[in-house]
Amino acid sequence: MESVRIRRELLEYLLELAREFYPNEFAGFLREKDGVFEEVLIAPNPHFGRSSAFFDTWMLPYDESIKGTVHSHPGPNPWPSEADLHFFSKFGGVHLIIAYPFTENSVRAYLSNGERARLEVVD
Numbered sequence: 001m002e003s004v005r006i007r008r009e010l011l012e013y014l015l016e017l018a019r020e021f022y023p024n025e026f027a028g029f030l031r032e033k034d035g036v037f038e039e040v041l042i043a044p045n046p047h048f049g050r051s052s053a054f055f056d057t058w059m060l061p062y063d064e065s066i067k068g069t070v071h072s073h074p075g076p077n078p079w080p081s082e083a084d085l086h087f088f089s090k091f092g093g094v095h096l097i098i099a100y101p102f103t104e105n106s107v108r109a110y111l112s113n114g115e116r117a118r119l120e121v122v123d
């Protein structure tokens with residue numbers, strides 16, 4: 001399984017965001033530095049809802065450090081939806097899904113082909 005590295009502070013912040021937005025989804029783009037995800041950019045005007053197709057409606061900022069996305073699922077299912085998989089394949093990179101109840105154990109990382117990746121938390 002491929003590994004994806006994320007800074008602990010960022011992971012904790014993402015979990016907080018997921019809890020704050022609940023029962024809605026939140027979504028953002030992930031910025032990478034030296035092979036580690038360090039920062040999230042939250043969409044200014046996302047279309048929150050039960051379908052993750054809203055990613056398609058975003059204007060992606062031109063930023064080469066953006067290497068992935070994150071979004072929350074308001075239910076306990078951490079698996080990508082059809083819309084998620086379609087989006088992952090178009091975007092490339094790495095994609096995090098944070099499922100309810102938004103703890104470290106409810107985070108899953110996926111590659112653009114839908115395969116799971118191991119999430120490695122870096123202090």
Ligand SMILES: [Zn+2]
Pocket residue numbers: 052071072073079080081084097
């Ligand atoms: Zn989703």
